[in-house]
Amino acid sequence: MKKSKVLVAGKLFDDLHETLLGRYDLVSNQADEVLEPATLARLMADREAAVVTPVDRVDAALLEAAPQLSIVCNIAVGYNNIDLGACTARKVVVTNTPGVLDETTADLGFALLLAAARRVVESDRWVRGGHWQAWRTTAWMGRDVHHARLGILGMGRIGQAIARRAAGFAMDVVYHNRSRLAPELEQACSARYVDKDQLLETSDFVLLCLPYTPATHHTIGIAELQCMRSDAVLVNIGRGGLIDDAALIEALRARRIAAAGLDVFENEPLLQRGFFDLDNVVLTPHIGSASLATRRAMCELALQNLHAALSGAVPPNILNPQVLGARP
Ligand code: DGY
Numbered sequence: 001m002k003k004s005k006v007l008v009a010g011k012l013f014d015d016l017h018e019t020l021l022g023r024y025d026l027v028s029n030q031a032d033e034v035l036e037p038a039t040l041a042r043l044m045a046d047r048e049a050a051v052v053t054p055v056d057r058v059d060a061a062l063l064e065a066a067p068q069l070s071i072v073c074n075i076a077v078g079y080n081n082i083d084l085g086a087c088t089a090r091k092v093v094v095t096n097t098p099g100v101l102d103e104t105t106a107d108l109g110f111a112l113l114l115a116a117a118r119r120v121v122e123s124d125r126w127v128r129g130g131h132w133q134a135w136r137t138t139a140w141m142g143r144d145v146h147h148a149r150l151g152i153l154g155m156g157r158i159g160q161a162i163a164r165r166a167a168g169f170a171m172d173v174v175y176h177n178r179s180r181l182a183p184e185l186e187q188a189c190s191a192r193y194v195d196k197d198q199l200l201e202t203s204d205f206v207l208l209c210l211p212y213t214p215a216t217h218h219t220i221g222i223a224e225l226q227c228m229r230s231d232a233v234l235v236n237i238g239r240g241g242l243i244d245d246a247a248l249i250e251a252l253r254a255r256r257i258a259a260a261g262l263d264v265f266e267n268e269p270l271l272q273r274g275f276f277d278l279d280n281v282v283l284t285p286h287i288g289s290a291s292l293a294t295r296r297a298m299c300e301l302a303l304q305n306l307h308a309a310l311s312g313a314v315p316p317n318i319l320n321p322q323v324l325g326a327r328p
Helices: 014-021 037-044 060-065 084-089 102-117 120-128 157-168 183-189 196-202 222-227 245-253 273-277 292-310 322-326
Strands: 005-008 025-028 049-052 071-074 093-095 149-153 172-176 191-193 205-208 233-236 259-262 281-283
Touching (some): 071 292, 102 120, 102 157, 102 233, 149 157, 157 183, 172 196, 183 191
Parallel strands (some): 005 025, 005 049, 172 191, 205 233, 233 259, 259 281
């Protein structure tokens, strides 16, 4: 039987990769180099399916260069690297990996929140620099996390996992979301719905875990930073582009807000150099879902989607089910 032609655009765990070798006609980037758009287009040219990661841009130009392509499986829940409209127009099935990374990403959100509030990274650098000479009553004061107000923008599965953690710190949790949660979910998260302005004006901690879309572009910009408390801490575990990074650098430099913890950036990995000069920001390289168990679960789910789609079944995490009805 003819094997389906599959591209794996980023490194998979070796044992998972091996399960694909006999099954498909495989081209894969196990060296894990970031593929330039032209290289990706060349590798995709005769492929029927592709497993991609957030660094691979699947847009109309790429689809044009890959006329056989009918399945794209993203190893991520966020899919702003994929032009879903263009895929749907060409009847290309797109899948993602929801559900398996919520708790791990929420852990990192809380790690950034605590690190920024309690100046963990800044003081670590200071200790390593050999500056510590004595305990001082008024040195290294940070912000209390316990009993503070946490405002969550984006109350999907990850936002709810953050809220559950906040209960352990006796935080007062408010949230804003496109749609309000059902009362029983609000109760389970001990979270109150407020409007965005109220959230920004009253929260000690503002945490973003929204998807990035044209509607959420620069959810936090100059105006929003001005609304926030001057002792507030901002955390972003959603996507680059939710925050206007230039405006945030300026606000952190001028201490218009106290601190930030950021896992995602505009134009990452080429983030704005201004961040590097600031002590009041903690920077991590988009590692929200990066635990061994979770990254494995994401890869496994992406492959489940691939196998299902290639065998003619409905993939469990299809994002554009309308194309199935539309396929010949
Ligand atoms: C996701 O799944 O969207 C994550 O950001 C990837 O780590």
